[in-house]
Amino acid sequence: MDFLQPVTWAEALEAKAAHPDAVPIAGGTDVMVGLNFGHLRPALLLDLTRIADLRDWQVADSAVRLGAGVSYARVISELGDRLPGLAMASRTIGSPQIRNRGTVAGNLATASPAGDAHPALLAAGAEVEVASVRGTRRIPIDDFYTGVKRNAMDGDELITAVSVVPPSGPQQYSKIGTRNAMVISVAAFGLALHPDRRAVGTGIGSAAPTPRRAPAAEEFLAGELDSSGLWESRAELPEATIARFGELVAAAAAPIDDVRGSARYRVHALSVMARRALTWAWADHRSATQEA
């Protein structure tokens, strides 16, 4: 196995163009597991950790542009206010060691249906910035996940950054695991309320071949909030609305039975998480006025 360690982004893109089979390595928390289990036997490892640019985040065009090398630990400590949904998701990931090494970009490239960043990114409406020697393109998160552990990148492309617009309303993230830490999700749910756009964002994890949104639930809730003037009045949400939202989120899932949980349980858990997340988010939205 060969090992390349570029120090500039241009070198990295050239290397990837020259060796499309090269496996990039960032935190290594997926790659090293693959190597140890013998599932991954790459001819070439492309280490991205020496590229200083990747380790930064900035605010650009009113969005946070999160460099591919930023760890979960930094998302939690530096971006908890700007990217609350992603920070909440990051808190559920692995252990302190994993959060110190692992990156959102690594989670995206792996594109596991169980990856915890995905529901938060889907709910927030993120964009993935990918680059190659041919140029840069921005892939809307909705178009990024193309199949089980597959994504929309080409062989010569690398992830440069993820862009997320800081929210105009509350966000929540919930994840079910069968122990209280260090666990792969059995089902996960991300929620973002966007009062500025009068829209609702959702993301579902571990309950379909890919991470996905629950569009019917989003439209239903946004419609209810609109038609009842709730965005402005910030009155209490009717129980029936909360319940229906939960049902629609669950209905968007297409889970399977596996060692981590049954399909029926996943559907049930999603409806419960969706109801609770909405209740918490709405309480935040209401208290935000009182402060304003």
Added chain:
Amino acid sequence: MSTPTRTPTGAPEHLTGPGSGGVGDDAQRPDGVLKVRGEFAYGSDLWMADMLWGVTLRSPHPYARIRSVDTSAALATPGVSAVLTSDDVPGEKVYGLELADQPVLALDVVRYQGEPVALVAADHPETARLAAGRIHVDYDVLEPVTDARTALGHPTWNQVHDSTAEVTELSRESAHLHPEGNLVRHLKVRTGDPAPTADVVVVGEYEVGMQDQAFLGPEAGLAVPAEDGGVELHVATQWLHVDQKQICAALALPPEQVRLTLAGVGGAFGGREDLSMHVHACLLALRTGRPVKMSYNREESFFGHVHRHPATMRYEHGATRDGELVYVKAAIYFDGGAYASSTPAVVGNGGTMGIGPYVVPNVHVDCYGAYTNNPPCGAMRGFGSVQTAFAYESQMDALAAELGMDPVELRCRNAMEEGSATPTGQVIDSPAPVAELLRRLEAMPLPAASGDGEVDLRDMPGGVSNTTHGEGVRRGVGYAVAYKNVAFSEGYDDHSTARVRLEVVGGEPTATVHTAAAEVGQGLVTVEQQIARTELGVERVVVHPKDTSVGSAGSTSASRQTYVTGGAVKAACEKVRAQVVARAERLVGRTVPDLRLAGGAVVSDSEDITVPLADLLGDDVLEETLEWRHRPTEAIDPETGQGFAHVQYAFSAHRAVVDVDTELGLVKVVEMACTQDVGKAINPQAVVGQIQGGTAQGLGLAVMEEILIKDGKVRNPSFTDYLIPTILDMPPMRIEVLEYADPHAPYGLRGVGEAPNISSGPAVLAAIRAATGLPLTRVPVRPEHITGT
């Protein structure tokens, strides 16, 4: 009841002695600093210049006939030195702890997924793995038998209480997994009225999933060929001499030519009592004439050792209206998997102690161990008692509910005490403070209710995964009590050997303790030092490396080493001390009745005598070696189970407090409290450590730990999906250690390691039941069991 040697105390730190490093002190572990600093060498760290790496090719099928094995492509791989199959085993081709039924390398049939078929030695582990992949095995795949009751031909429960119905096994030819049939052992306990009746009857069926020992240091060892044609094996194991015996048989070598030394052991819990890579590495080393290292990775480890027997159990309890137990009937099925391992002894424990620490006049127990094509099951901490405790303690709760009685009250009313007879007719002749353990738990304050004040996610079911801020959360409290035999039972010649040497090294009197007792992380080496310090009055005690150049210490299992090897070390020290005292008396020229050893000298309290050992011994070395035995036990009657089967019992009780998110089925154990009688805490800190660790392992089985098997295949052989508790799952504990001396045991001590592993899980299960109101008859409890989805 005899008086406690020390007033039982509330806080473990009060147990701490004066700090001389002797018996009763929190003496520091000799290996502690190295382990904390990551410098301790485990089996997987063994290394020798010029060594080869051995790997194992395993069967992918749970049951198949082997038509042929073609090793030519593997042998042709550059870097490969040897490829071996069962044809290359020079001696006995099968081995086993109790019954020799397990092939060293597969013969004509493989009986479980992961059964070793062939071995490769190469100059690099990757090369060896690559070559192993090139061995072509032609399998004729057979339909596996994956259920113990099916294997025994007992598909329904009805017949099990019919004492006339003998075991009728499956007649289907292919279902006979072993020539003698699928029954490994059937134990019967019969006492009192065979057809009892009672006012109140509760019946329950229970199931316990397959737990793994989940030790952190995978199987590893290094075999070095010796000039005398023999082999030296450095291996992480639990019982050097039983390994040696089996290796000798397989290699057709005498014990003098098979020398074992204990390598650093990263946990065991029973999973290293059977052979793993031992014979394999020796075969490769003898064939190649080079040192051979074998070290499993995590996935292989799941296939490389036995697990805890899964069990299905049906219990019937009858009681009077006021809560006195009249009878218990039980049918207990242990799935032993493909080979016997220690199934017979597990059945022995499960059957003889299967109704719990209660006095019951009429008992009818049938306990079976069966062969199936599931992974082999054998020793694991709690050994047959963990499974039954879930059933009998669930039954006690069900009975209490039926009677409208407090569950602790019901238990205390029926609790064993000193002088009680067990269902096997053994009168308990040392303290058995079952009721006191429970009452002390009950008297402990309960933790504060959750949700008081600001929500801290870490206190919630689901933790920082943010699934509840209190919604759906209900609290439950549960109690359980259990008992377990200490040391080997049923007439086994259970002994240990200790060699103790006293000499002056660099002016300082120094004792050396040499035993073959495996240190597996539990701290036996510390205990050996403490005993020698106390008995010989010296500070410096060297623990000789554990090897087979001294006699057997027996297994590091069954909570027995502090008792049995501790007893042997104490006895050997006493003999050395007698020599020293005799010398001192010769020196002073008369008999002084109260001469003793303290502070590196022979002293007397009645006279002004202080003879430093340095002066008394000079260059002489005093050494004693002896074999030590506890009181003999007896085989039990095969028809009634009656007999003096167990030398000692350990008792512990737990109270669990849980918060359950009843809508999502997630559990947060809020607090575990434990009371345990240890007779005498030789090292109080180590005792508390055993209680915490045992509790965590029991909690794990109650709520998450299970090897999932489908059609004989393991679905989760990794720590990604075989979950063990993290620090956020294991709550703080309240622990009360009682010290009621057992007059038959050295220092009055009782084995400690297993009991807390047994009572912990049933208490958690009871608490979850209390929180949810659900019957919950299977562990581990999964979220689906609580939500019903």
